[in-house]
Amino acid sequence: MVTIKDIAKATGVSPSTVSRVIADNPRISSDTKKKVRKAMKELGYHPNIHARNLVAQSTKAIGVILPSSADKALQNPFFPEILRGIGSVTHKEQYTMMLSSGQTEDEIFAEVERMVYGRYVDGMILLYSRMDDRITNFLRENEFPFVIVGKPYEYMNEITHVDNDNFSAGKEITEYLIAQGHQRIAFIGGARDLFVTIDREKGYETALQEAGLEDVKDYHIHTEFLKSAGREAVESLLALKQRPTAIVISDDLISLGVLGMLEDSGIRVPEDISLVSFNNVYLSEITRPALTTIDIQIYELGAQSAKALIEKTVDKSEPVKRIIIPHKVIYRDSVSSYKRP
């Protein structure tokens, strides 16, 4: 391993001079700078970060916390995509990205503790937002910089977060369905304690209400990614005497499952029933029919959260922010206008 001393010796200057050259300190003659840089190249010098971090009391690294992978949710293409977004800015800023690897909530919590106390990272991004979250509380109590992708369950004004306007998104897409003539519209969502679900559902309810449509209780379904359990729920939905003519689904991946069940039941989309959903992951354009869905700009969600976090870690006085990433309806083929039978 070639250190600062080695190249100091090789060039006949002192280690501190070399250090200054690395930092591009203006009060070093360009002559010696050149000389030193040359030696660095030749000897293959590379700074040792641990030494650097030790003195700098900062690591240019951020931790990314995934939801507990008990959640099958991890299989969602949402994650690679948001990681890509985060990566784009960590990379640009020469930051490093450390991933949580725990499976259960307890494991993850222990990991977060290590990361924070051990000074592994300068800050973290939470890729989920759940009610009453231990990790969020811990981070807050320790005044450790972090940002949440989604909506914090409390202290909204004290926690920087990056989110979509899920309420409006849910409202808009439902209104679109209503504009197409649908009056019996159901909602299928994921876990009930996730804010995305909650917000989108509220938007849906509000749209119904404003249009003077009845909000039927049986039309609300919550399920974890639609395995057998979800199947029954959907079947009961179809068994209703007043079957819905359209469904708002809170996630593209769930839509895929629903699409399958509908096909099993011999129900055609969009002829018999219309579907809309959220996220616009790659999948949504290769299903048949292709899904009308809301593009929430996952990549941007990631990029902006990383950007906000880094800003905060370099300047503690950076104010708390709430960043809303715009969404957009992507019209494809899963909706038809309702024609009275």
Added chain:
Amino acid sequence: MVTIKDIAKATGVSPSTVSRVIADNPRISSDTKKKVRKAMKELGYHPNIHARNLVAQSTKAIGVILPSSADKALQNPFFPEILRGIGSVTHKEQYTMMLSSGQTEDEIFAEVERMVYGRYVDGMILLYSRMDDRITNFLRENEFPFVIVGKPYEYMNEITHVDNDNFSAGKEITEYLIAQGHQRIAFIGGARDLFVTIDREKGYETALQEAGLEDVKDYHIHTEFLKSAGREAVESLLALKQRPTAIVISDDLISLGVLGMLEDSGIRVPEDISLVSFNNVYLSEITRPALTTIDIQIYELGAQSAKALIEKTVDKSEPVKRIIIPHKVIYRDSVSSYKRP
């Protein structure tokens, strides 16, 4: 920040004693151990890894290199799942996982250089295997510990890698199709320079050959995840006077695309054409029909590669290994036996 010194002062012992307690050194009286541990608890001591790494000349961290995300391939649920596998063992071993974040090959290469030279990590896992790969060469030249998930393009016997027997898998699944009476079987694969594709395709070819079936050139299609370009290819396949009655597809995600196109063309699966594919990601059971596919145990692929890597980083003399993860055909509904029309 509370350091070793603080707790030394608090307990009236020397810093080194504290250090020894942390390492659970046997020649420390259990009395002082207790005393020291108590103080650590009370003062909230946590070791600073950078200090530790600096002296240990090792970081308990591994780098995970994703393929360049120009590849849309990243959207594949394969990645979250393999990360989960890797995470399971890094977590158990108290290791840390650092993710590459570059988008282009050049960016990633620069990152790898930093990680290696800067001693960010003790070793890395490459989540792809491509012909003539710069990063592989670099790692080899620097004798830096790494393992490849997939097959190295050369120096097979000098690079530890974790792979499936993709050749056999391709052969088996094709033989299954043949056993169902199919004689005209096509192959659709991803990028041509990826070893997975190559191996699976060879298995397919061998099966045909052994069964005395003709290997039709027009039956081979290569495409990047089936956007417009892939569509044309598939359409040309269907336009052939001798249309295939079954298709072997090298990835579940591609299958999803093909399924869509087939439906567009009014071709029913499996009645008109049978489909089989690889990976058994979550998706493959929610499509309609559910896909008959080969389970390659993605999670295990990740876990084993992490395990092998960590073993190598702790004991440099650990021999090069080649670990083959078994696969298994998962029979679902995308295949029917061929009946002469």
Added chain:
DNA sequence: CTGTTAGCGCGTTCAG
């Protein structure tokens, strides 16, 4: 069984 000393590689005073 425990304390003292030195040093990991680097950045940062403080002198000059």
Added chain:
DNA sequence: CTGAACGCGCTAACAG
């Protein structure tokens, strides 16, 4: 413009 000296927090070698 540059060098010497110190310290970041921790471990290891050597004493005792």
